[in-house]
Amino acid sequence: MRLLLVEDDNHVAAALSAVLKRHGFDVTHARNGEEALQALVPEGPGFGVVLLDLGLPDQDGYEVCGKIRKRTATPVIMVTARSDVRSRIHGLNLGADDYVVKPYDTGELLARIHAVARRTVHEDAGTAAEDALRLGPVQIELPTRRVTVDGTVVQLTRKEFDLLALLAQRPGVVFRREQIISEVWRTSWEGTGRTLEVHVASLRAKLRMPALIETVRGVGYRLVAPAG
Numbered sequence: 001m002r003l004l005l006v007e008d009d010n011h012v013a014a015a016l017s018a019v020l021k022r023h024g025f026d027v028t029h030a031r032n033g034e035e036a037l038q039a040l041v042p043e044g045p046g047f048g049v050v051l052l053d054l055g056l057p058d059q060d061g062y063e064v065c066g067k068i069r070k071r072t073a074t075p076v077i078m079v080t081a082r083s084d085v086r087s088r089i090h091g092l093n094l095g096a097d098d099y100v101v102k103p104y105d106t107g108e109l110l111a112r113i114h115a116v117a118r119r120t121v122h123e124d125a126g127t128a129a130e131d132a133l134r135l136g137p138v139q140i141e142l143p144t145r146r147v148t149v150d151g152t153v154v155q156l157t158r159k160e161f162d163l164l165a166l167l168a169q170r171p172g173v174v175f176r177r178e179q180i181i182s183e184v185w186r187t188s189w190e191g192t193g194r195t196l197e198v199h200v201a202s203l204r205a206k207l208r209m210p211a212l213i214e215t216v217r218g219v220g221y222r223l224v225a226p227a228g
Helices: 010-022 033-039 061-071 085-093 106-117 158-168 177-185 190-207
Strands: 002-006 026-030 049-053 076-080 098-101 132-135 138-141 146-149 152-154 213-216 220-223
Touching: 002 010, 002 033, 010 026, 010 106, 026 033, 033 061, 049 061, 049 106, 061 076, 061 085, 076 085, 076 106, 085 098, 085 190, 098 106, 098 190, 132 158, 138 158, 158 177, 158 190, 158 220, 177 190, 177 220, 190 213
Parallel strands: 002 026, 002 049, 049 076, 076 098
Antiparallel strands: 132 138, 138 146, 146 152, 213 220
């Protein structure tokens, strides 16, 4: 798999590239945001994953993430020292697929890269023949992956859409955390649980309906269909 590593520290990049190459990745190193964006031009080689460090010298890492998402659907994993939920949600809102907080374990990083790379866009998986799901003011259009609330389009990332679509298939039914992680992230790795929590928080904020997704403590989540 081709991987674009966006990291301004050459020593860190060299060490990480060596590890990634030992695990079968074909690594391209971009030292700043501009180099990363140039590598992601449509006529470029194409990458399976972008590993984006947010501490770049020329541009804000969040801004680079947003630009990447506008030009390609390649999965993006943010690498950041910012561990607060607000920062993570901001990154996910810009289109990142996952995040890793520094200092990180190399095994965790590899697991997250593989989990994101294995993701399958499954608009049709587990759904009925209907093309749209309607839950009060919320409409989820499966073929186009479009979500509206009271007719207003809400921009969601791939994983946010997959998570919402999964829960919306059976409103009121509790989905276990393990089941959600398996269906949406295609992995059984327990470390994905925190990512799930951040995606749920992001969905609640974007849809402006915090009560739509209910946390069932110790079990998982369920979607509470709104009235109307």
